[in-house]
Amino acid sequence: MGVFTDTTHLHIFTWVVGIILFLIAAVMAKGTKGRKIVHMILRLFYILIIVSGAFLFFKWSSSDAMLYGIKFLMGILTIGFMEMTLVRQNKNKPVTVMWVLFFISLLVTMFLGFKLPVGMKFF
Template sequence: MGFLTDTTHFHIFTWVVGIILFLASASMAAGTKGKKITHMILRLFYILIIVSGAALFFKYQTNDSMLYGIKFLLGLLTIGFMEMTLVRGSKGKNTGLMWILFVVFLLATLFIGFKLPLGFDFFA
């Protein structure tokens, strides 16, 4: 399982693909077969994101357990709002608040993720 915890590359790949699939699925018309397929593939990537994130969390949480725990929680909330946005959109309900919460939690997750010791230092 070293490929999950040696670097963050797999985890970053999964959430980048997940965000792309989310935006693609959200832009498709409700009830189409393509949207359903894209949404199911996105759900597979939710699992990959959680598994790779959990592997990193359990390996590196001893460094700064509070920040890693907050990042893990924010990541789960981001995935939750992604799913709620798509489901509410397919049911024809208002998704404005879900989009706002998704963006807020995504930005918070990215900010904390990049600030962690395992993240990137953009200003070094």
Template sequence: MDVLANTTHFHIFTWVVGIIIFIVAAGLDSRSKGRKIAHMIARLFYVLILLSGFMLFMKYSGGDAALYGVKFLLGLLTIGMMEMVLVRSAKEKSVKVVWILFFVFLLATLFLGFKLPVGIAWFA
């Protein structure tokens, strides 16, 4: 598993695919079998995102543990909002606020992730 923790490639792949599957699942009819399947695949990618992120956190948090900890927390909140959107919409409850929180947490996570030394230096 050390191969996966040496670079961010696997982690970026998992969150990109996870977000795509989440958006597909959110766009499907809440009572369809396809949505349930897409939701379960999204949950698998949530686990992969958390595992790869945790491996990166353990490897690189020695440099700036506070910022990496905040990014890890923001990532958890982003995944939590993704799950809440799918579950609340399946129960036909309002998801407007949860969508807004998802986008806020996602943008904050991406900004901090790209700003940290292991990330891509787009905001340098």
């Protein structure tokens, strides 16, 4: 299982593609067949993000279990806000709060991910 746990490349690739697909689905016209297809592919990437993140969590969480647990929870919340934003958009309900919660949870998740020992050191 080294492909999942030796580096974070697979996990970073899946969440970058997931965010791009989310933004594409969010700007596409509601009710179109293309949006439904993009949304279904995005749901597949949700699973890939969670699986690759879970492998990293179980491998590396012994060094700082609390922060890794918070990061895991924030990642799940970010995916939840992404999904709720798209579903509420399809139902023509207000999505401003979902967008704000998505961006806040995404920033917190990325900050924790880069701060933890497996993350990248920018400074």
